[in-house]
Amino acid sequence: MFEFDLFELTRATVTTLVGLTAVLASLGVILCSSPIYCALYLIGHMICLALLFLLYNAEFIAAVQIIVYAGAVMILFLFIIALLGGKKEIQEPSTERSLAIAFVATMLGELFLSATVGPTRPIEGTFDVQTVAEVGGSAKAIGLELFSRHVVAFELASVLLLVAAVGIICLSKFSYVPVRRRMK
Amino acid sequence: MGHQFVLLISASIFCVGATGFLIRKNPLIMFMSVELMLNSVNFLLIGYSSFQKSMDGQIFALMVMTVAAAEVVVGLAIILTIFRTRHDMDVDHINTLKG
Numbered sequence: 001m002f003e004f005d006l007f008e009l010t011r012a013t014v015t016t017l018v019g020l021t022a023v024l025a026s027l028g029v030i031l032c033s034s035p036i037y038c039a040l041y042l043i044g045h046m047i048c049l050a051l052l053f054l055l056y057n058a059e060f061i062a063a064v065q066i067i068v069y070a071g072a073v074m075i076l077f078l079f080i081i082a083l084l085g086g087k088k089e090i091q092e093p094s095t096e097r098s099l100a101i102a103f104v105a106t107m108l109g110e111l112f113l114s115a116t117v118g119p120t121r122p123i124e125g126t127f128d129v130q131t132v133a134e135v136g137g138s139a140k141a142i143g144l145e146l147f148s149r150h151v152v153a154f155e156l157a158s159v160l161l162l163v164a165a166v167g168i169i170c171l172s173k174f175s176y177v178p179v180r181r182r183m184k
Numbered sequence: 185m186g187h188q189f190v191l192l193i194s195a196s197i198f199c200v201g202a203t204g205f206l207i208r209k210n211p212l213i214m215f216m217s218v219e220l221m222l223n224s225v226n227f228l229l230i231g232y233s234s235f236q237k238s239m240d241g242q243i244f245a246l247m248v249m250t251v252a253a254a255e256v257v258v259g260l261a262i263i264l265t266i267f268r269t270r271h272d273m274d275v276d277h278i279n280t281l282k283g
Contacts, residue, residue: 019193026197026220030204035212042216045197049223056190056234058242061249065226068249073219073256080260081212084267089210100206108199115191142246145239153243157250164254168261 015055022048035086039077046070060139190231197224209274211263215256222252 025048028041046069053062146154201220208214226245233241267273 015189019189023193023196023200026200029216029220030200030208030213035210038213038216042219045220046223049227052193052227053230056230058230058234058245061226061230061242061245064246064249068253069219069223073253076256076260077212077216080264083264084212084273087210087273089208089213091207097207101203104199104203104206107202108195111195111199112192115188115195141239142242145243146246150243153247157247160250160254164257167258171258171261171265 011055015052018048018051018055022052033088033091035081035089036078039074039081042077043070043074046074060142187231187235190228190235194224194228194231197221197227209276211266211273211275212260214275215259215263219252219256222248 022045025041025045029038029045032038032041046065050062050065050070053059053065198221201217201224204217204220205214208217226248229241229245229248231241233239233245266278270278272278
């Protein structure tokens with residue numbers, strides 16, 4: 001009559017709390033006026049998302065999220081903020097701002113409607129359920145998939161990273177001369 | 185947790201990121217908003233990969249992370265170059281190319 005699964009209940013509560021924390025932290029990112037606080041809120045957001053990934057059986061992606069995002073990318077952001085000086089931004093209401101907020105609010109409403117009313121039932125996956133259930137989201141499963149069916153995408157990603165590395169060397173090594181000075 | 189939770193959280197984070205990109209004027213914070221949007225899509229991919237018991241979503245999330253990392257590196261280098269020449273951090277003032 002009145003029965004509940006304690007494990008499932010705990011899991012649902014934790015997932016909801018972590019999800020709401022992630023949304024609140026993202027609000028902190030866009031509402032703080034000092035860039036350094038924004039970066040700290042973003043780190044909190046990344047950690048919340050990594051926890052959510054863990055709760056949805058993606059251990060490897062959660063580890064990558066912590067290492068790549070909360071580690072490398074956010075350290076890069078903090079270094080740039082330290083270099084440029086975290087000047088506070090005065091936020092005064094303007095027409096463009098209210099227009100932007102109205103536009104996004106409409107989009108959010110539509111998304112919520114489509115999420116609650118629309119056809120969001122899952123289709124059955126073609127991948128063998130049994131194999132995935134055995135290996136789950138571990139590094140082994142990711143590696144099996146990545147190096148068998150997605151090997152081209154994997155190699156293209158490495159090319160992309162190489163192009164980005166060469167690009168920033170070009171950007172930072174050769175100093176840019178403004179057009180006005182060149183004209184003289 | 186059900187599909188709706190994943191969809192609602194993901195949509196909320198995406199819209200917060202879009203709002204941040206539109207209302208902020210500091211290019212660093214605009215980049216952080218782009219990161220928020222990319223992350224929300226990652227969460228959607230992971231959630232549905234878990235529901236459908238398929239690995240494709242996780243692989244795709246990995247690819248999104250790679251693209252995001254490359255994008256952040258190049259974007260921050262561009263911001264740094266602009267700052268070195270202009271000493272200004274407001275995107276509204278960068279209008280040299282405006283017709």
